[in-house]
Amino acid sequence: MQEIRFHGRGGQGAVTSAEVIAEAAIELGLWAQSMPSFGPERRGAPVLAYLRVSKEPIRIRAEVAKPDIVVVLDDSLIFTIDVASGLKADGLLVINSTQSEDIIRKETGFGGKIARIEALKIAMECLGVPITNTTMIGALIKASGIIPLEAAQKQLSHRFNPKLAEKNATALKKAFESTTIYAPKKISAAGKKAAAKKATWRDILPGALVENPGGSKANLTGDWRSQMPVYDKEKCSKCGLCYVFCPDAAITIRDDKYVDFNYDYCKGCGICAMECPADAIAMEAGKKKK
Amino acid sequence: MAQKYNIKNMPREEFFASGHRGCVGCCLALAVRLAAKALGPDIIVVNATGCLEIISSAYPETAWEVPWIHTLFENTAAVASGVEAAYKVMKRKGYFPADRPVKIVAMAGDGGTADIGFQALSGALERGHEFVYICYDNEAYMNTGVQRSGATPYGASTTTSPAGKASSGQKTWKKNMPLIAVAHNIPYVATANPSYPFDLMNKVSKAKDVKGPAYIHVFAGCPTGWRSPSDTPVELGKLATQTGVFPLYEVENGKWTMKVESQLKPVKEYLTASQGRYKHLSEETINIIQDRVTREYAELKSRCGIV
Numbered sequence: 001m002q003e004i005r006f007h008g009r010g011g012q013g014a015v016t017s018a019e020v021i022a023e024a025a026i027e028l029g030l031w032a033q034s035m036p037s038f039g040p041e042r043r044g045a046p047v048l049a050y051l052r053v054s055k056e057p058i059r060i061r062a063e064v065a066k067p068d069i070v071v072v073l074d075d076s077l078i079f080t081i082d083v084a085s086g087l088k089a090d091g092l093l094v095i096n097s098t099q100s101e102d103i104i105r106k107e108t109g110f111g112g113k114i115a116r117i118e119a120l121k122i123a124m125e126c127l128g129v130p131i132t133n134t135t136m137i138g139a140l141i142k143a144s145g146i147i148p149l150e151a152a153q154k155q156l157s158h159r160f161n162p163k164l165a166e167k168n169a170t171a172l173k174k175a176f177e178s179t180t181i182y183a184p185k186k187i188s189a190a191g192k193k194a195a196a197k198k199a200t201w202r203d204i205l206p207g208a209l210v211e212n213p214g215g216s217k218a219n220l221t222g223d224w225r226s227q228m229p230v231y232d233k234e235k236c237s238k239c240g241l242c243y244v245f246c247p248d249a250a251i252t253i254r255d256d257k258y259v260d261f262n263y264d265y266c267k268g269c270g271i272c273a274m275e276c277p278a279d280a281i282a283m284e285a286g287k288k289k290k
Numbered sequence: 291m292a293q294k295y296n297i298k299n300m301p302r303e304e305f306f307a308s309g310h311r312g313c314v315g316c317c318l319a320l321a322v323r324l325a326a327k328a329l330g331p332d333i334i335v336v337n338a339t340g341c342l343e344i345i346s347s348a349y350p351e352t353a354w355e356v357p358w359i360h361t362l363f364e365n366t367a368a369v370a371s372g373v374e375a376a377y378k379v380m381k382r383k384g385y386f387p388a389d390r391p392v393k394i395v396a397m398a399g400d401g402g403t404a405d406i407g408f409q410a411l412s413g414a415l416e417r418g419h420e421f422v423y424i425c426y427d428n429e430a431y432m433n434t435g436v437q438r439s440g441a442t443p444y445g446a447s448t449t450t451s452p453a454g455k456a457s458s459g460q461k462t463w464k465k466n467m468p469l470i471a472v473a474h475n476i477p478y479v480a481t482a483n484p485s486y487p488f489d490l491m492n493k494v495s496k497a498k499d500v501k502g503p504a505y506i507h508v509f510a511g512c513p514t515g516w517r518s519p520s521d522t523p524v525e526l527g528k529l530a531t532q533t534g535v536f537p538l539y540e541v542e543n544g545k546w547t548m549k550v551e552s553q554l555k556p557v558k559e560y561l562t563a564s565q566g567r568y569k570h571l572s573e574e575t576i577n578i579i580q581d582r583v584t585r586e587y588a589e590l591k592s593r594c595g596i597v
């Protein structure tokens with residue numbers, strides 16, 4: 001049995017990736033299961049999905065804690081979450097990233113086989129949207145051979161209308177062809193991230209009291225972003241409307257009435273750009289300024 | 291004194307902090323952020339289960355800069371009543387400074403208000419507790435993945451009123467919660483919409499000063515549940531009001547006033563504006579909705595004494 005854990009952000013399609021492969025495996029006569037991990041997920045927030053594929057019936061119904069393969073749809077996650085948690089040393093990490101092998105190894109603390117794919121680029125080229133799920137399936141198949149490429153392509157034609165299926169099939173194939181594989185490499189254990197300790201019920205104050213008002217500011221939602229507002233001060237008419245309409249209070253008005261963007265919290269919704277009467281805000285793809 | 295807000299005088303403090311976990315482009319978060327500015331620091335928020343609770347209170351963090359208590363789904367107004375009564379008693383008995391203002395503000399979603407918390411709300415309004423109740427209406431049970439509520443509009447596709455071969459979405463008309471609140475003869479009822487931010491803040495500020503129950507029904511654009519791009523909900527909010535789908539009005543001690551649209555836009559403009567939940571609507575269904583909106587808008591105008 002192969003056990004796989006997907007890490008993505010709400011809206012990127014981690015759950016769909018797991019489903020597509022499970023359905024393809026079942027059609028091939030294998031046993032498979034896929035499940036999302038439920039939590040208070042929101043568009044842009046980190047999400048998990050699990051997948052098992054086996055030649056034998058699968059009896060287990062639990063989350064995947066010791067995966068053979070981890071698939072990461074968004075590499076900003078490696079800086080905040082221990083994505084390689086429980087990943088077997090001889091396992092495989094498939095990651096959508098533009099980062100170098102060294103940085104990926106350093107941040108994940110993983111010394112095993114890595115497959116790297118610039119999925120966002122392929123998704124934008126082939127689909128025109130930053131949804132990397134099918135692209136990631138291509139990379140996963142290339143690195144693991146978990147199912148044949150054709151089986152995944154067939155699933156896409158079940159799932160999408162012909163035009164969209166074809167676009168996705170192109171993305172899948174392109175990803176399959178442009179995945180880079182890095183052989184296992186010894187890394188110093190010091191690079192490993194300590195797994196964050198989760199609070200248990202014992203740590204909770206009576207009445208689930210929360211003592212620090214505004215403590216959510218510790219949660220930097222800026223890394224949920226898939227596009228970012230870029231401000232053109234020359235065009236700004238200092239009306240303040242972007243500040244008024246930001247759902248995340250990520251814009252402040254300066255003393256001179258121009259505005260500042262707080263990219264620690266800006267989720268990249270684009271409302272400010274939409275509402276700006278002076279066209280002084282443009283949305284650019286990507287999390288960070290180029 | 292109730293404030294009249296504008297960009298210059300709106301409070302710069304944030305009482306609903308950044309780092310909350312609302313979806314990208316969540317206008318429930320925007321509505322609450324604006325309302326919290328108008329309410330200021332001297333409040334206690336009583337909040338039902340739902341998106342607002344989940345996005346603001348990922349333990350052990352909170353986006354609230356003011357006291358906040360989470361209630362069950364069904365008893366928000368009952369808990370608010372209890373907190374209000376407790377402060378009254380504490381003030382009378384000298385356990386809390388009698389001159390220190392504290393306003394109790396209940397907040398719940400459309401499901402938590404029009405359906406499951408309805409009885410508790412009706413009781414609290416009828417007993418006349420001095421509190422503000424804000425229903426933020428994203429028109430479905432969003433937190434649990436978009437199930438229809440009594441406030442889901444006719445025709446909207448949700449997971450439990452799905453559009454398909456045999457069904458064209460929600461089969462019933464949106465429950466008129468503000469009108470039901472008015473029927474309780476409370477001193478203040480209003481509808482508001484964060485697409486009109488200063489109007490929303492002015493109404494919240496007015497509600498805060500009311501001696502007795504005040505009910506505000508707030509339109510809350512939800513890109514996730516409505517299947518809309520994340521930059522559209524403020525625009526959708528404007529269209530909802532400009533088409534008469536979500537009119538803005540106030541009822542103060544029985545007197546109705548409204549912001550009249552001189553020329554209502556056709557509802558089609560709203561229904562076909564990048565909302566996946568209405569994508570399936572036929573011309574015929576759109577006409578049915580138009581007739582209903584036209585009629586209800588005329589009724590509202592006549593209540594306001596506008597001919």
Ligand SMILES: Cc1ncc(C[n+]2csc(CCOP(=O)(O)OP(=O)(O)O)c2C)c(N)n1
Binds near residue numbers: 342364398400
């Ligand atoms: C008695 C009860 N039934 C069901 C639930 C599950 N539940 C939690 S939030 C929610 C939906 C809330 O919908 P709404 O009040 O409209 O708020 P929204 O999530 O849309 O903001 C449901 C069904 C619950 N918590 N308690």
Ligand code: SF4
Binds near residue numbers: 261269272
């Ligand atoms: S894109 Fe604009 S409105 Fe949206 S979170 Fe960022 S700063 Fe706020």
Ligand code: SF4
Binds near residue numbers: 278
């Ligand atoms: S909305 Fe546009 S013009 Fe107005 S302050 Fe913001 S950037 Fe400037």
Ligand code: SF4
Binds near residue numbers: 316341428
């Ligand atoms: S589901 Fe809708 S209301 Fe809930 S957090 Fe997301 S956008 Fe906001």
Ligand SMILES: [Mg+2]
Binds near residue numbers: 401427428429430432
């Ligand atoms: Mg709701």
